[in-house]
Amino acid sequence: MTTLSDLKISEVKLAAEEGGKWGMVIDQDICTGCQACVAACSMENNIPFVGEDDSGYGRAMHWIRIERFWEGEYPEVKMTNQQPMMCQQCGSAPCEPVCPAFATVHSQAEQLNLQVYNRCVGTRYCANNCPYQVRTFNWRDYERPEPLPNQFNPDVTVRRRGVMEKCTFCIQRIHRAQDKAKAEGREVMDGEFTTACAQACPTNAITFGRIDKEDTLVYQMMHHGHGKKHLEELGTLPNIVYMNGNGAA
Amino acid sequence: MAESKSKKSQGVLAVFGDLEPTADAIENLRKLGVSDECMYVISGVPVTEAMLGRPKQWSNVPRVAMGGAILGFSAASFLAFIAPYWYPYPIQVSTQAFVPWPPTFVLLFELTMLGMLLSTFLAVFLDSFFPNYRPMQYVPEVSDGKYAIIVECAHVEESKVKDLLKKLGAESIKPAEAKQL
């Protein structure tokens, strides 16, 4: 049992004050909507194949989705930029306090919003409370016909029915890089690893890295003033900045 | 006068049809010398002791209820203030304080009420010695709205008691034998 002095409660910093640790910048002006990030994320994180019917009914389980908006009828169609949307790893995540089982908590070490699969009992309150609607639920035990299980990423668990999941900023890659760096007695270098979606993007629209260090690419992109955060007015303190000039079309 | 002590007296059970003659009977029995501890009334509806001219009944229910409320409050305080520190590390959710006040109020209120109500229920059982399946002095007419007075007095002659009750209009007078209910 931990005592109060062990915890040094006063030193537990809330994410808001630290400004987060891992973040992303997404440049919507150069996103082509090719969905390579969606495919890469699904492969990296052992996301099940939901099938046409369930996907059509709003049960697609991709942790990242490309949102498209348009107005008008063909041929006078006016499109906005594509909008990749995934878990914003909010500093003040509305999904966290509402889980009765503590299955989604804030990680002190990585300053991310964690999803604890084996604790989730499936009340789905977190998904209702996410303003970005980025959480996906395992509505069934989806089939993975052989030889698809050979493709599984051994660093990531598989989830059964009744469990909530969402983008983790590829926390398995974060840990791998940190372990490697620690074994070699150094710090993780900027660009040494990145998330699956950022890695797969052909136009480098997604940039990922440490946002608490000023010398990283992502920090500089975040702070040159051309980006904005989604639904910032809700006070969720998201860790993803979107750059959107809406110059195209 | 000689009292027959050859056989332990079981007491007398008299059935009355209404409240007024019952109250009269109690008053007269008291004049006869039967003390309040030696007699008691069984009824099919709750009538206050004041209506019967009896001393007020002692009950532990309110006290036990209060004790239960305190227990419930303590359990809630444990869950709210102590249990969160039993984790291997503090679990942080959103930017809410570690022990947030509004949820704590809810927790304290609910468990206090639960403690109070559970202990009230339990107190009824304890005070009334429920469940009690031993043979007890009873007549089924009571649940049909009659009043039964049971007199178990050592120092007043039973025949005198019986005569008095008969005079005051008892519907039936019988020995108060303990039967399986």
Add this chain to the structure above:
Amino acid sequence: MAYGKKEPEKKKDHHEHHGHTEEHFREKHLMLDPLPRGVMNDMVMEAVTEKPSWKWWATVILMGATVAYCLVYSWIVLIAEGVGVAGVNRPSYWGIFLVNTVFWIGISHAGTFISAILRVFKAEFRRPFTRVAELMTTFGLVQAGFSIFMHMGRVWLFYWLMPYPNQRMLWPNFHSPLSWDLLAITTYLLSSTMYLFLPLIPDLAMARDKTTGWRKNFYRVLALGFRGTEGEWTHLRNAMNIFAFAIIPVMFSVHTIVSWDFAAATRPGWNSTIFGPYFVIGALHSGMGAAVVVLAAVRTFIKNMDYFIRAEHFDAIGKLMLIISMGWAYFFFNDYMVQWYGGDKWTKQLLHFHEAGPLGWMWFAMLIVNIAIPWAVLWNRKWRSTPWLVSTVGILINVGMWFERYIIIPITLTINRMPFTWRMYTPGIEIPLGIGTLVLFILLYVIFAKLIPMIPVWEVQEGQMAHQLKKFGRETVVQVSELE
């Protein structure tokens, strides 16, 4: 039975015209129409012990089969296949399961209202039907419990939501409104069951005295050896007083906490500060409607009940229904007007979707059935005193309140701040499961009507002892004594 039979109209003198004759009082008011306790006991016990007819058996078997298929089998399928067989999706992660949960908890509040609040306010007309109402609370909470378990993704791990010491040193998250829900509903379920049982004890003792065979043993065990001594009555009444006063704040807190499941969330249309009292009034609204239906059913289908449950009771409950309907309209308008006025773009979209979307008919039906119909019907005393009419209004109110919760949960969830995710919700296995809970609710009543006395006869007698007629000048009025 003569009770409640309408007398043919004839020329009346002043007193008769104003209904002031003694005979009129006796016919209309149970409390002024005392029968010997033994006769009332026999009437109640006859209803319980009478050999059930083939109609009763047919009903029980049919309902049992429905419950077996709709509730038990469908639930097994739900657990085996996963929540995917239900209609929930993104963004409507909650659907009819939650609607039913809120609905059943709402219905259960009327039981407490009748047995506790009316008791505290010394409304004597509550006396014959407190038990029927309290049964509504217990049975309703059972259905609510089923519905909330149904919606869980991994329901076999539900015990993780309960506070118990464990090897992982993990306690439930009390920041979450769902944890408050658990505490509140557990407290409420236990309290109302205890509050049902306490006044039942003297009636079980009466049943013990009046039956033979297996029934006598059954009642003897449950009656705990109650005899009616001064001590036993004192403890019982002390406890009932404490319960009556204490269960009222519990009742308010339960539905307020249920409303906070929604109000504490960030969704447009949900994050409203008025949800607490709005839901409590909504609960009473649907609950009183259900209560009147149950009362009408008890009066119609159970023998001798028309002595105990009379037009006056429907009249009284009808008045309450009207007032509560007005209260509900007030809170609904508060919630709506403030959202509409604020002009937040997402809320505007949401309100438009409520009224003009594919399920806009539900919104209008809700308003007509929750406000227009009660206001149009229940102001009239004669209509209020007509059991079938008030029960019809009650059923319609329940339909309307179910629609209200459907609008608040899946329809409101459809509109959120991420338009790319907007999608309609279509119910799946929730429909048979919901029907199963409804049929089980009714089935429990049918079975319990043959197991326990449905009328608290001792309370009725107590009330009758307290009422008498007194002449004030030329008029005969009712006088109620305070016997406690």
